[in-house]
Every structure is written in structure tokens, then in C-alpha cells.
Amino acid sequence: xxxxxxxxxxxxxxxxxxxxxxxxxxxxxxxxxxxxxxxxxxxxxxxxxxxxxxxxxxxxxxxxxxxxxxxxxxxxxxxxxxxxxxxxxxxxxxxxxxxxxxxxxxxxxxxxxxxxxxxxxxxxxxxxxxxxxxxxxxxxxxxxxxxxxxxxxxxxxxxxxxxxxxxxxxxxxxxxxxxxxxxxxxxxxxxxxxxxxxxxxxxxxxxxxxxxxxxxxxxxxxxxxxxxxxxxxxxxxxxxxxxxxxxxxxxxxxxxxxxxxxxxxxxxxxxxxxxxxxxxxxxxxxxxxxxxxxxxxxxxxx
Amino acid sequence: xxxxxxxxxxxxxxxxxxxxxxxxxxxxxxxxxxxxxxxxxxxxxxxxxxxxxxxxxxxxxxxxxxxxxxxxxxxxxxxxxxxxxxxxxxxxxxxxxxxxxxxxxxxxxxxxxxxxxxxxxxxxxxxxxxxxxxxxxxxxxxxxxxxxxxxxxxxxxxxxxxxxxxxxxxxxxxxxxxxxxxxxxxxxxxxxxxxxxxxxxxxxxxxxxxxxxxxxxxxxxxxxxxxxxxxxxxxxxxxxxxxxxxxxxxxxxxxxxxxxxxxxxxxxxxxxxxxxxxxxxxxxxxxxxxxxxxxxxxxxxxxxxxxxxxxxxxxxxxxxxxxxxxxxxxxxxxxxxxxxxxxxxxxxxxxxxxxxxxxxxxxxxxxxxxxxxxxxxxxxxxxxxxxxxxxxxxxxxxxxxxxxxxxxxxxxxxxxxxxxxxxxxxxxxxxxxxxxxxxxxxxxxxxxxxxxxxxxxxxxxxxxxxxxxxxxxxxxxxxxxxxxxxxxxxxxxxxxxxxxxxxxxxxxxxxxxxxxxxxxxxxxxxxxxxxxxxxxxxxxxxxxxxxxxxxxxx
Numbered sequence: 001x002x003x004x005x006x007x008x009x010x011x012x013x014x015x016x017x018x019x020x021x022x023x024x025x026x027x028x029x030x031x032x033x034x035x036x037x038x039x040x041x042x043x044x045x046x047x048x049x050x051x052x053x054x055x056x057x058x059x060x061x062x063x064x065x066x067x068x069x070x071x072x073x074x075x076x077x078x079x080x081x082x083x084x085x086x087x088x089x090x091x092x093x094x095x096x097x098x099x100x101x102x103x104x105x106x107x108x109x110x111x112x113x114x115x116x117x118x119x120x121x122x123x124x125x126x127x128x129x130x131x132x133x134x135x136x137x138x139x140x141x142x143x144x145x146x147x148x149x150x151x152x153x154x155x156x157x158x159x160x161x162x163x164x165x166x167x168x169x170x171x172x173x174x175x176x177x178x179x180x181x182x183x184x185x186x187x188x189x190x191x192x193x194x195x196x197x198x199x200x201x202x203x204x205x206x207x208x209x210x211x212x213x214x215x216x217x218x219x220x221x222x223x224x225x226x227x228x229x230x231x232x233x234x235x236x237x238x239x240x241x242x243x244x245x246x247x248x249x250x251x252x253x254x255x256x257x258x259x260x261x262x263x264x265x266x267x268x269x270x271x272x273x274x275x276x277x278x279x280x281x282x283x284x285x286x287x288x289x290x291x292x293x294x295x296x297x298x299x300x301x302x
Numbered sequence: 303x304x305x306x307x308x309x310x311x312x313x314x315x316x317x318x319x320x321x322x323x324x325x326x327x328x329x330x331x332x333x334x335x336x337x338x339x340x341x342x343x344x345x346x347x348x349x350x351x352x353x354x355x356x357x358x359x360x361x362x363x364x365x366x367x368x369x370x371x372x373x374x375x376x377x378x379x380x381x382x383x384x385x386x387x388x389x390x391x392x393x394x395x396x397x398x399x400x401x402x403x404x405x406x407x408x409x410x411x412x413x414x415x416x417x418x419x420x421x422x423x424x425x426x427x428x429x430x431x432x433x434x435x436x437x438x439x440x441x442x443x444x445x446x447x448x449x450x451x452x453x454x455x456x457x458x459x460x461x462x463x464x465x466x467x468x469x470x471x472x473x474x475x476x477x478x479x480x481x482x483x484x485x486x487x488x489x490x491x492x493x494x495x496x497x498x499x500x501x502x503x504x505x506x507x508x509x510x511x512x513x514x515x516x517x518x519x520x521x522x523x524x525x526x527x528x529x530x531x532x533x534x535x536x537x538x539x540x541x542x543x544x545x546x547x548x549x550x551x552x553x554x555x556x557x558x559x560x561x562x563x564x565x566x567x568x569x570x571x572x573x574x575x576x577x578x579x580x581x582x583x584x585x586x587x588x589x590x591x592x593x594x595x596x597x598x599x600x601x602x603x604x605x606x607x608x609x610x611x612x613x614x615x616x617x618x619x620x621x622x623x624x625x626x627x628x629x630x631x632x633x634x635x636x637x638x639x640x641x642x643x644x645x646x647x648x649x650x651x652x653x654x655x656x657x658x659x660x661x662x663x664x665x666x667x668x669x670x671x672x673x674x675x676x677x678x679x680x681x682x683x684x685x686x687x688x689x690x691x692x693x694x695x696x697x698x699x700x701x702x703x704x705x706x707x708x709x710x711x712x713x714x715x716x717x718x719x720x721x722x723x724x725x726x727x728x729x730x731x732x733x734x735x736x737x738x739x740x741x742x743x744x745x746x747x748x749x750x751x752x753x754x755x756x757x758x759x760x761x762x763x764x765x766x767x768x769x770x771x772x773x774x775x776x777x778x779x780x781x782x783x784x785x786x787x788x789x790x791x792x793x794x795x796x797x798x799x800x801x802x803x804x805x806x807x808x809x810x811x812x813x814x815x816x817x818x819x820x821x822x823x824x825x826x827x828x829x830x831x832x833x834x835x836x837x838x839x840x841x842x843x844x845x846x847x848x849x850x851x852x853x854x855x856x
Contacts, residue, residue: 088699
């Protein structure tokens, strides 16, 4: 299989005059969980539907598992699993009928594995899909995407409606897929989910790729926060020295408590505080993806 | 806030949704009327006015029949009334059950409005559209003779339209009551259409049978044109019956809707589910509903419309097939007299055929209108509408994530369409053969089979056209309305054009000409006609494949 299960070059899609996707160059590597982040309407689903040949690019091309997304679309679908964002199945079929239906289209499905997956996700296969709650329907969607052990799993907002326990199990599954050398492309606006499972993240905004980073790199560039408690109340004018240190973005004060947002090293900040007061307690918090995400949008807006 | 019976915003929204189909219907009816009147203007009306009085009465033609009366009679007593009543069934069935089918009833009723407000607002909008459609059709009916310079004399087209409007309101309210009581829009729509067809046949046939004439009054259609409003003006008592029944149905609908649980989606028990859940039939049911059903795309699609298939096949087998044999035996004497007096051109309007022979009887009653109507409906619903629905709901996206090309998906839908049409045409053919055998009419089985084959192909021509429209647009509504319009136009042109020597050759441009044009039940096989229909199916299907392959899916 290709080293880059997903490779797009100048991928562009216009709806009339509206550019939904602009010049997208993206490389997803084999064996990784790749997070695709962006707010509603940023072009995530358009990108997925374009590479799956549901809609046709206005310009550019995409290669999936080494195959051309347009010419070899049927061959591609032999090797992928896909869960659409707005999942719709056949309400009259039971969960098991639904999986049998798709298994008959694909062939080569191992039912022992399907039953094991169903058990792990606590999916009820005996009821009609139309009678299931949205979360339980989503589980059937997850099973149909995963049941034939695809080389590439493409999922659009997969955790919709799942309870926290099932979400946890699902994230385990995704990590297992990556550890077997298979690839997961996870489109989401749920930062928490991407943060838990992704190796690398792409951020898309108004159809344009804003950044592609490893999660660790992204974090190192991002803001962190340190909360320091000192022995005596501290006056605002005493803070000037700290506020002007390299990397410090913001300093808040509340009596004996001091809160500093910064990037880079914490050593200088601690040193500056200890020159003025005795430190009683200290707590640091790594910035989560939400803060990183907001930073991207704030800093690169426009 | 005081709860009101009708909500303004709901009423207006429903009105907007219904305006376009109604406007198209008025325009198409106007064009047909123009064509019909132009042809009647050209021909010698003596062939109608010289008919014996009894037969003229039966056909609703006054002694001084003129061009306008004949055109109005042919157009509004059948096509126009069925079209406007059909639109009414569509708004009636969808009034509340449509929201349940689409899963939107929950969010609608999260607003401070009651169930019956929703129902009554939709019915008020539907009734407004029906009344406006009838009024516009009346205006068109008055305009066309002016354009053509035709005198309308004493013809009471206003009375005809009042009856037509009341009839449509009756069927709309009936469909609304059934939809409100069951929450099943599709089943209600299908049952409404079948009920209308049955009622039309009963009102037309029972008066021919000695002893059954009185029973025609059980058919709602009798109150539409049983009193011949075009000649005799408005019959107040008949209007009261139709509108009174509509009011009763509305009240029943409100009452039933108050009592039942709303459906979140239209996924109640189907025929196969009943088999599957019964201890005696669970094995067979499981094989059919489970393994067999999911073995191929086309089998799953075919299994989705079990109710429609069963109703259509049973009606075609029992009513239009088996029952027609003994019915003919009961009326063959008066029919022979009738047939001897009616010129061939006039009979051509009723689907051709010599009514004094059993072949002609079956051609006129079963094959001319009902068989194509049933087959075209089935073909559109099972092919184009099913595919459009798969695209609209989004399940097409999941399906196409599997290793299956768009061409194969389209082919599976076409296969499902053919499978259903085969069931209906087989039910019709076996019904006719059984009817003929029971009454000892001696119809040739080979010719029945040949006629059925042509009927199947005619259905598939329009089914494939609908598939091509869905392939190109993805729109179920556009595909349905355009295809039904084309099918009715083809039927009418094929019936009318041969009346005039000048226009007769143009009939060969309609698909219907290649269906019954060669009178297959009487004359047997015409391979050329079969070839033309088969070629039309092939071309339309090729267009469907090409269009579906190229388009961005919605």
C-alpha cells in the first residue's frame, strides 16, 4: 500500500461562485491517526466527499491508497471504511441486516470480528435501525466502516451521539487500527476527541489549509498557563518586570494568586516572582487543543 | 396566547409548497384542452351527434353536442378530474403523515401549536390550492374557445368545475383522515390513488350492468359526474354529499390524530416483519426479510414498497382482471348494441377496441388506462423516486463508500423497477386469463401475454425517463411530475390525434401508439412495435446512466 494513503494536490471545489475548497495540498501518512479540524462550514465534508468521488473537484487531484480518486473510485472503496457526518441508513433493516447488506457488497467480512466489535461498542444488532436512538444508530455506522478491516478509515464527526464509555472504547479502537499500520482520517470539530487520538492535525478554515502539525509540535508552540500562590498580596505595579519577559502574553492578579499565560521557558517567570515574594504553591497546565485552535484562528484570521 | 385552529405561517408555508405543482397542472390541462378543441373543430361532429340518444346519455354528450362540449367532456371528466383529485390526495396524505415520514414532526410540534392546528392549517392550504386550481382551470376553459373562435353554447363548464372541485376536496379530506389516523404518508397516497381508480371504474361500469346501476351510488365518483353537470348544471345534492363527506373526514382525522402516538419515522411493521415475527412463518420470514433482502441492492429496494406492490397487484388481478370476465358476460348484449352504434373514432378515445368482442372489452377497460397507469406509477415509485430518496436521505453516500460504481447502483434500481413491474403485469395477465376462462370468453393466452409484454415495456419507457431525470437532477418531485405529465400527454395525443386526418400521422410520435396501436389483444404480435418500445427504454436508460455518472451527488 502507498506510503501516503491520502495525497491531494491543489484540490479545489467551487459551488457556483462559492469556493468550498481552495488549493488543498495534504499528505496523510500510513499508520497514523490524522485529525482534520475546522469549524462548521470550513470545507471538511466537501474535502471528504471530493476524495470519495461523490462530488467532482473543480481543479486539482487526489490519490487514495495510491489510486486516482476519480478513475479508480470503485477500487479505492474496496480498501476503505467510511462513516459520513450525517449518517443515514435503511430504517427498515435491522442492524445485522444492514451489516450483512454492506458485507455482501464488499465480501470477505469476518463475522467473528464483527461480533467482537459489536460487543466492544455495545451495539444492538437485533433492532430495526429506524427504531434505534441516534447514538445506537451511530454504532451501526461505525461497525459498517470498521468491519472489513480497511486500510484507510475515513470518519466525519464519528463520536456524534456516543456516550463517554463508548467514546472511550471507540478511541481505543482507533489507536489499535493505527498500531496495526492502518490509517485513520478523522474529521472533527470536537477538539477533545482529536486531542485524545490524533498523531497529527490539519486545521482548515474557509476551505484553505491553515496548518498541518504534529500534536506534540503544536503543543510546544502553544500557550501554557502557570498559577502561582505567594505569601503576601502582590501589587499590580510590581508585575511590570514579569509582564515584559519574553514569551509572556498575559498576567492576572487576584490578591496572593498570580496567573501567567506564556510560551517557551517557565524558568525566568519563576525567577522573577521569587525575587519579589516567597512561593507557597504552584500549578501548571498544558494548553489544550481548544486553546491552540483558538490561537490559530485568532492569529491567522484573514 | 389562545390556541387557534389554523396557524397563519403554517398555512402560508404549505400554500407555497403546493402552488407549483398546481400551476403546472393548470398550464398542462390548458394546453391539452387547446389541442383537443383544435382537433374537434377540424372533424365532422356528426359521428357524435348522430349517436342514439341512450348512448349519447351514457357518454355525457348532449343532443346538440358541439366542439366545446366534447372537448370539455373528454378532458375534464377524466384527465382533469383525476389530476386535480390526485393533487388533493397528495396534500391530504402528507398533511401530518408527511412530517412523520420525514422525521420533522417532533421539531414542528416543539413549537406552541397543537397537532390539530398543523393538520387543519395544511388542509386549509390544500383546499385553497384546489379551489384556486379549479378556478384557474375554469378560466382556461373559457379562454381556450375564445382563442380558437369556438362557440361554447349552453355548455355548463362552470358547473363541471364546481363538481370537479368538490370531488377533489372529497379525496383530499379522505386522504388526510387516513394519513392522520395511520401516520403513513406513502401507504395513504397509494391507497388514495387506488381508491380513486376503483371509484372511477365502479361509477363508469355499474350503470351498464342491469341491476347494478343503483349500486353506482356507492362510488364517490358518481357524485362528481353522474349527474352530467356539463349538460345539466350543478346538482346541489351531489355537491352536498361530497362536501359533507369531506367535512366528516376532516373531523375524523382530527379525532384520530388526537388519540394516537406520533411516529418518529415511518418504520412501522411491514408485511415481511409480520412474517418474521410470527412463530409459524418466522423461518420463511427471516430468510425473506433478512438474508434474501440484503443479498443485493435491487432486492433491498424492491422490499421497501411491499404495501404498494401488494395493493396494486391485487387490484389489477382481481378488479381489472378476474372480475372483468363475468362483468363482460353480464353486459355483452347492451354493449353489442352500444358498439354497433358508436363510430370507431369515438371508441378510439376509450382505448380503441371493438366493445362487442371480449378482446375489445379487455382492451378498453383493463389495458387502455388502468394497466399503463399502474405500471407507470410502480415504475416511477420503484425506480426514480426510490433512488432520489436514497440520495436525499444520505444513505447513498454510505452505499457508494462500498466497491460499487454509480452505473451499478443505477442498474440495481432499474432492476428493482423491472422486478416490481413484472409482478404487476403478471398479476394483470393472469387476472385477465382467469377472467376470460371463468366467463368462457376464449381470449388467446398468447395474445394476452403479448399485450402484457407491451404494457410492461410502456411502463418501463416512462420509468426509465423518470430515472434519467433523477440521474440528471436528483429531484424526485421533478422526475415524478414531468414523467406523469409526459405519460398523460402521450396517452391523450394518441387518443385525440387519430380523430383528425390532418393530425393522425403525428400519433406515431407517442409511445402509446406502439402499445395498443396495433390492437395486440385482437391482432396478435407486432414485433416492430415491441422493438420501438424496447429501443425507447434502452435510450432513456442510457441517458440515465450517463447523467448519473456525471453529476455531483447532493
